[in-house]
Structures are given as structure tokens and as C-alpha cells.
Amino acid sequence: MIEVRNLEKHYGGEPVLRDLSFSVEAGEIFGIVGHSGAGKSTLLRCFNGLEKYQGGSVTVMGKEVADLDEGGIKSLRRDMGMIFQNFSLMGRKNVFDNVAFPLQIWDEPKTLGARVNSALRFWAKPQPAITDRVMELLELVGLADKRFERVQNLSGGQKQRIGIARALALNPKVLLCDEATSALDPKTTLNILDLLQDINARFNLTLVVVTHQMEVVKRICHRLLLLDKGVAQCLGKTEELFLSPTETLKKFVDEEYTLIPSGTNIRMMFPRDISQDAVITTMARDLNISFSIVGGKLERYLDDVLGFLIINVPDEHLEAVFRYMREKNLHWEVLGNDRNALQRPL
Ligand SMILES: Nc1ncnc2c1ncn2[C@@H]1O[C@H](COP(=O)(O)OP(=O)(O)OP(=O)(O)O)[C@@H](O)[C@H]1O
Ligand SMILES: [Mg+2]
Numbered sequence: 614m615i616e617v618r619n620l621e622k623h624y625g626g627e628p629v630l631r632d633l634s635f636s637v638e639a640g641e642i643f644g645i646v647g648h649s650g651a652g653k654s655t656l657l658r659c660f661n662g663l664e665k666y667q668g669g670s671v672t673v674m675g676k677e678v679a680d681l682d683e684g685g686i687k688s689l690r691r692d693m694g695m696i697f698q699n700f701s702l703m704g705r706k707n708v709f710d711n712v713a714f715p716l717q718i719w720d721e722p723k724t725l726g727a728r729v730n731s732a733l734r735f736w737a738k739p740q741p742a743i744t745d746r747v748m749e750l751l752e753l754v755g756l757a758d759k760r761f762e763r764v765q766n767l768s769g770g771q772k773q774r775i776g777i778a779r780a781l782a783l784n785p786k787v788l789l790c791d792e793a794t795s796a797l798d799p800k801t802t803l804n805i806l807d808l809l810q811d812i813n814a815r816f817n818l819t820l821v822v823v824t825h826q827m828e829v830v831k832r833i834c835h836r837l838l839l840l841d842k843g844v845a846q847c848l849g850k851t852e853e854l855f856l857s858p859t860e861t862l863k864k865f866v867d868e869e870y871t872l873i874p875s876g877t878n879i880r881m882m883f884p885r886d887i888s889q890d891a892v893i894t895t896m897a898r899d900l901n902i903s904f905s906i907v908g909g910k911l912e913r914y915l916d917d918v919l920g921f922l923i924i925n926v927p928d929e930h931l932e933a934v935f936r937y938m939r940e941k942n943l944h945w946e947v948l949g950n951d952r953n954a955l956q957r958p959l
Pocket of ligand 2: 653
């Protein structure tokens with residue numbers, strides 16, 4: 614579906630992608646992971662012609678992206694839907710109009726007069742075929758009842774569902790997802806991932822999922838590519854890589870959180886039925902102290918999903934926090950700033 618051979622990309626003199634070679638197979642969910650600045654978004658943008666590359670080759674469905682003319686790029690983008698972290702929707706428009714937008718502009722004519730007519734058409738009542746398609750997509754993402762709602766009034770998860778519906782409007786062969794769940798809370802993240810997985814299975818749609826969240830990769834990606842400063846660090850089946858991780862992958866997983874050097878970093882575990890927000894706000898209120906939240910996420914343990922939150926507690930409040938966690942029967946561990954120096958709970 615997508616073949617990348619010896620890809621080189623630089624901005625000015627700065628190399629951003631270096632000698633990348635891999636392929637994405639039709640129907641798979643392919644993950645691209647790496648730290649901020651690794652080149653993940655740039656790589657995605659090379660797939661759909663939004664970025665030029667200076668060396669090597671990117672072929673999508675047999676065609677070299679660099680060789681495509683304007684018409685070729687246009688049809689390439691029709692075949693590649695894209696969703697983003699910030700949703701990129703028209704906030705003041707309603708749900709229906711957002712999803713209808715690509716359908717209404719796709720055959721945009723070239724002459725000025727025809728463009729004006731086309732713009733007028735956009736504001737007029739949509740054609741029945743467009744209405745049917747939009748409603749079909751809204752049913753798919755579970756938002757048919759919100760069709761008249763303004764997008765700015767919806768939750769992050771609902772916005773991303775609309776983003777997905779809009780990206781699927783023109784029946785793409787590939788869906789590019791750039792940090793699609795990074796702005797969402799853990800529960801909503803899982804809902805969106807389930808939806809993406811369902812779409813992949815139902816329509817055999819190829820998904821390329823760019824993320825820095827390992828749980829996203831573990832949950833839905835069949836294969837993954839780990840990028841570090843534009844260099845491919847490992848490539849393979851997700852399950853195999855996690856069962857016997859390379860040193861770089863281990864390091865990446867461990868480095869997800871930069872612990873605060875002062876105070877004490879504590880990882881609090883939350884089973885599925887305990888709300889993290891409630892525990893944290895109650896603890897802060899009951900003890901009348903403040904602490905920083907270093908990070909948190911959901912982790913999959915076998916068939917279950919458990920959440921954790923890493924907090925940083927100033928030394929003077931540590932005893933009180935330990936006492937509180939013991940009283941409430943919470944599970945926790947103290948993280949040393951050197952990740953190997955894991956201490957036992959007091
Ligand atoms: N238009 C641009 N001009 C110059 N440099 C750029 C441009 N876009 C990206 N870069 C640089 O290229 C590198 C890779 O950026 P890119 O956005 O692809 O990283 P990323 O892996 O998607 O990061 P993040 O996780 O933060 O989204 C970074 O060093 C970035 O500063
Ligand atoms: Mg990015």
C-alpha cells in the first residue's frame with residue numbers, strides 16, 4: 614500500500630528523516646512512534662504530498678508521490694483521509710456541515726464563475742446523495758443525533774468522531790492519524806481506538822497511526838516503527854517487539870515520563886472502577902496540600918485495563934500522603950529519579 618525506500622528529508626541543512634525504508638501493507642494498522650521532534654508528522658506528510666522529500670522514494674498504491682502532478686496529488690489526498698490531535702474542524706458550523714464539507718468541495722470546478730456557483734451550492738440545501746452519505750457516516754461514528762449541534766459545543770471525543778466521519782467521507786483507502794487521541798482522556802482514548810479498530814476490520818481500511826502513546830500502539834497496532842531523530846530504531850510486529858523489546862524500545866517506554874528531581878514521585882494505581890480525578894481532588898482537599906501531576910495513562914494488563922497517575926509530592930507532605938493512601942487502601946509505588954531505584958511503599 615505504502616512503500617518507503619531510503620527516504621531522506623531535511624529542512625534547510627537539518628536532516629529530519631534519514632534513510633528510512635519500510636512498507637505499510639493494505640488492511641493493517643501500522644504504528645509510528647517516537648518522541649516529540651522524531652519526525653513522525655513529517656513522515657505522514659510525505660505520504661500525502663504535503664511535504665517534499667530530498668532523497669529516496671515514497672510510493673502509495675504504486676505511484677511515486679514526488680512525481681504526481683496537481684491532479685495526481687488531489688486524487689492521492691482523496692484516497693488518504695487524515696485526522697489530527699486538534700481535530701481541525703469548523704467550530705461554528707454544525708456536525709452535519711463539517712462532515713458534508715469534503716463531499717461538497719471535492720468536485721470544485723476550475724473557473725471563477727463555476728467556483729462562485731459551487732460556493733453558493735455549499736450554503737444551499739445539500740443534495741440528497743450528500744445527505745445520505747453524511748447520515749451514514751454519522752451513524753457509523755454514533756453521532757447521528759448530534760447532526761444539528763455546533764461542533765464547538767461537543768466534547769473532545771465527539772469532535773474526534775466527527776473528524777473520523779469527515780476523513781472517511783470520500784471513501785479513502787488509507788486513514789492517516791496524527792496523534793488522534795493525544796488530547797483525549799484515557800477512557801475517551803479507548804473509545805476512539807475501538808472505533809478505529811472497528812473501521813479497520815469492517816472496511817479493511819489501512820490505518821497509519823502516529824503517536825507517542827505506547828498504550829495506543831499496544832492496543833491497536835499490528836506492526837510498529839520506532840523513530841528516533843528521524844532514524845528507524847525498530848520495526849516489527851507489535852506483540853513480538855513487546856515480548857522481547859530491543860534496548861531502544863525499552864528506553865523509549867521507560868522515558869515516557871520525566872520525573873521531577875525534587876520531592877517524591879509516586880505512581881498511584883487505579884483499577885478500572887476508581888476514578889482518578891475523584892481520588893486526586895479528594896486527597897488534595899482532605900489534606901489541604903498541593904502536588905504536581907507528572908503524568909498518567911492507562912495500561913493494559915492481560916485482558917484488563919488499569920490506569921495510573923504519577924504525582925510529585927513535596928517532602929513536607931510525604932508522610933501525610935502515605936498515611937492517606939494507606940487509609941484508603943490505594944496501591945502505589947515510589948519511583949526513584951533513577952528508574953532502576955524503585956523503592957517499596959513505606
Ligand atoms: N516546516 C518546518 N520547518 C522547519 N523545521 C521543521 C518544520 N516542520 C518540522 N520541523 C522540524 O522537523 C523535526 C521533526 O518534526 P515533526 O513535527 O515531524 O516531529 P514529530 O515527531 O511529529 O513531533 P511531535 O510528537 O511533537 O508532533 C523537528 O525538529 C521540527 O522542529
Ligand atoms: Mg507531530
